[in-house]
Amino acid sequence: MKFLKTKFFLITAIAVVVLAVATGVLAMIGGTGLLRSVANTVAKPFVFCGSKVADAVNGFSEVFAEHDRLAAENEALRDQLESAEERDREIELLRQENAWLRDYLKIAEAHPEFTLVDATVIARESDEYATALTLNRGSVHGVKTGMSVITERGVLGYVKETGIDWCRVVSIIETATSVGAYTQRGGAIGVVEGDVALRGDGRCRMTYIEATADILPGDAVYTGGGSGSQYPNGLLIGKVIEVEADENSRTLTALIEPAVDFSEVDSLTGVMVISGYAKEK
Amino acid sequence: MRRRYRRREISPDLIKRILLYGFLLLFLAAAESAFFGRLKYLPAVPDLILGATVAVTLLDSQRAGALVGAVGGFLSDALGSVGLSLSPILYLLVALTVGSLAEKMMGRLPSFSLLMLPALLFRGLFTLGQATLLWGYSPIPTVLRQMVLPEMIWTAILCLPMYGLVKLCTLAFRSGRDRALR
Numbered sequence: 055m056k057f058l059k060t061k062f063f064l065i066t067a068i069a070v071v072v073l074a075v076a077t078g079v080l081a082m083i084g085g086t087g088l089l090r091s092v093a094n095t096v097a098k099p100f101v102f103c104g105s106k107v108a109d110a111v112n113g114f115s116e117v118f119a120e121h122d123r124l125a126a127e128n129e130a131l132r133d134q135l136e137s138a139e140e141r142d143r144e145i146e147l148l149r150q151e152n153a154w155l156r157d158y159l160k161i162a163e164a165h166p167e168f169t170l171v172d173a174t175v176i177a178r179e180s181d182e183y184a185t186a187l188t189l190n191r192g193s194v195h196g197v198k199t200g201m202s203v204i205t206e207r208g209v210l211g212y213v214k215e216t217g218i219d220w221c222r223v224v225s226i227i228e229t230a231t232s233v234g235a236y237t238q239r240g241g242a243i244g245v246v247e248g249d250v251a252l253r254g255d256g257r258c259r260m261t262y263i264e265a266t267a268d269i270l271p272g273d274a275v276y277t278g279g280g281s282g283s284q285y286p287n288g289l290l291i292g293k294v295i296e297v298e299a300d301e302n303s304r305t306l307t308a309l310i311e312p313a314v315d316f317s318e319v320d321s322l323t324g325v326m327v328i329s330g331y332a333k334e335k
Numbered sequence: 336m337r338r339r340y341r342r343r344e345i346s347p348d349l350i351k352r353i354l355l356y357g358f359l360l361l362f363l364a365a366a367e368s369a370f371f372g373r374l375k376y377l378p379a380v381p382d383l384i385l386g387a388t389v390a391v392t393l394l395d396s397q398r399a400g401a402l403v404g405a406v407g408g409f410l411s412d413a414l415g416s417v418g419l420s421l422s423p424i425l426y427l428l429v430a431l432t433v434g435s436l437a438e439k440m441m442g443r444l445p446s447f448s449l450l451m452l453p454a455l456l457f458r459g460l461f462t463l464g465q466a467t468l469l470w471g472y473s474p475i476p477t478v479l480r481q482m483v484l485p486e487m488i489w490t491a492i493l494c495l496p497m498y499g500l501v502k503l504c505t506l507a508f509r510s511g512r513d514r515a516l517r
Binding site: 062063066067069070071073074077078089090093094096097100101102103104105107108109111112115116119 | 361362364365366368369370371372373374375376398401402405408409410412413414420421423424427431
C-alpha cells in the first residue's frame with residue numbers, strides 16, 4: 055500500500071489516464087497521437103516479421119486443414135458421381151421402357167379393345183431357342199392361364215401356368231400350341247402349330263390350307279381369333295417363307311417364320327399380356 | 336535554507352533494463368498483433384504483455400512491473416486497437432495487485448504461475464467489460480464462452496514462457512528481486 059502513495063505511482067497513474075483520454079479523444083476526431091505514430095513506426099519491423107511468420111504458419115497448417123476439407127469434398131463428389139451414374143442407368147432403363155411402350159402403343163391404338171398388362175421376362179429355359187419364359191406378373195396382376203402374350207413385333211405365345219406374382223409362357227413354336235390363322239393378302243385360312251423339326255430353327259408351320267388358297271411366300275399371317283381360340287383376332291404371327299403341297303391330304307403347308315425372333319429371345323425384356331379383349335361372336 | 340537537488344545518475348543497469356524491457360515489449364506487442372492475431376486456427380489471441388508484467392513485477396520490482404505494464408499496454412493498443420487506450424490501466428492494476436502479493440514470494444516459476452491467477456481474473460473482467468459495455472456484445476454467457484474464457488486459457492498457456500524471457504533479461508542486470516532478497 056505504500057507504493058500507492060509514492061510519487062512514482064501517482065505520476066505513472068496520471069500519465070496512463072491522460073494517455074487513455076488523449077487517444078480516445080483523438081480517435082473520436084479521426085486523428086492519431088504523436089506517441090501512437092512513433093510506436094507504430096518503431097514497431098513496424100517487428101510487425102512485418104511477425105506477419106510473415108504468421109503467414110508461413112498459416113500456410114503450413116492449411117495443408118492439414120485443407121486435407122480434411124479436400125477429403126470431405128472428395129467423398130461428397132464421389133457420392134454425387136454415384137448418384138449421377140445411378141440416374142444415368144435409370145434414364146437408360148426408362149429410355150428403353152419408353153421405346154417399347156411406344157411400340158406397344160401402336161398395338162394398343164390398333165386394338166383399342168385389348169386390355170394390356172406389361173410384364174418383364176425374369177427367367178427362361180436354357181435351350182438352343184428359349185421358348186418357355188417366366189414373367190413377373192401373376193394372378194394378383196390379373197393374369198390368368200390361357201392369356202395371350204405379345205411383343206411389339208407380334209405374338210410370343212400364351213400363359214401356360216400362373217402363380218401369385220409370376221406366370222409361365224409357352225411360345226408359339228412349341229409343339230403343344232396351335233392357333234387358327236389367316237393370311238392378310240389372300241385370305242388363306244389354316245392352323246399355325248409348332249413342329250419338333252422346325253422348333254430348333256425357331257420356326258413353325260401353317261397346315262390345313264386349302265389347295266386352292268391364294269398363299270405365297272412373304273404373306274403376313276395373323277391370328278384368326280374366334281370362340282375357343284386362345285388368341286384374339288388380328289395379331290401378327292409371322293410371314294410365309296415357303297409353301298408346299300401335302301400329297302396325302304390335298305392341302306397346302308406353309309413354313310412360317312415368326313415375327314418374334316426366338317434366337318434373340320435372350321435380349322427380350324418387356325412383353326405384354328392381353329388380359330382382356332372383346333371376343334368375336 | 337535552499338534545498339539542494341542532487342542530479343540522479345543514470346546507471347548502466349537502468350539503461351540495460353530500459354533497452355531490454357523495451358525490446359521485449361516491442362517484440363511481445365508485435366507478436367500479439369501481427370503473429371497471434373493473424374493465426375487462422377488459434378481460437379483467441381493470448382495477452383503476452385500481461386505475462387510480462389507479472390514476470391517483471393515478480394522478478395524485478397513492483398515499480399518496474401508497473402512501468403512495463405503501462406508502456407506495454409500502450410504499445411499493445413497502439414499496434415492492435417483503435418479508440419480508447421485502456422490497457423495501460425489494466426496492467427497498472429495488475430502490477431499493483433501482483434506486487435503486493437509477490438513481496439512475500441520467491442521469484443520462481445510456481446510463484447509466477449500462482450500470481451498469474453489474479454492477473455488472468457483481471458484480464459477476464461477487463462475483456463468482459465470491454466465487450467459488453469464498449470462494443471455492446473451480448474448475451475454475457477456467450478461472450479464468456481466465446482471470448483473471455485478462450486483468451487484466459489490461451490494466455491495462461493502461452494504466458495509461461497514469459498517467465499523464462501524476463502528471467503533472461505533480469506540476469507543481464509544487477510537489480511533483480513532474488514538478488515535484492517539475498
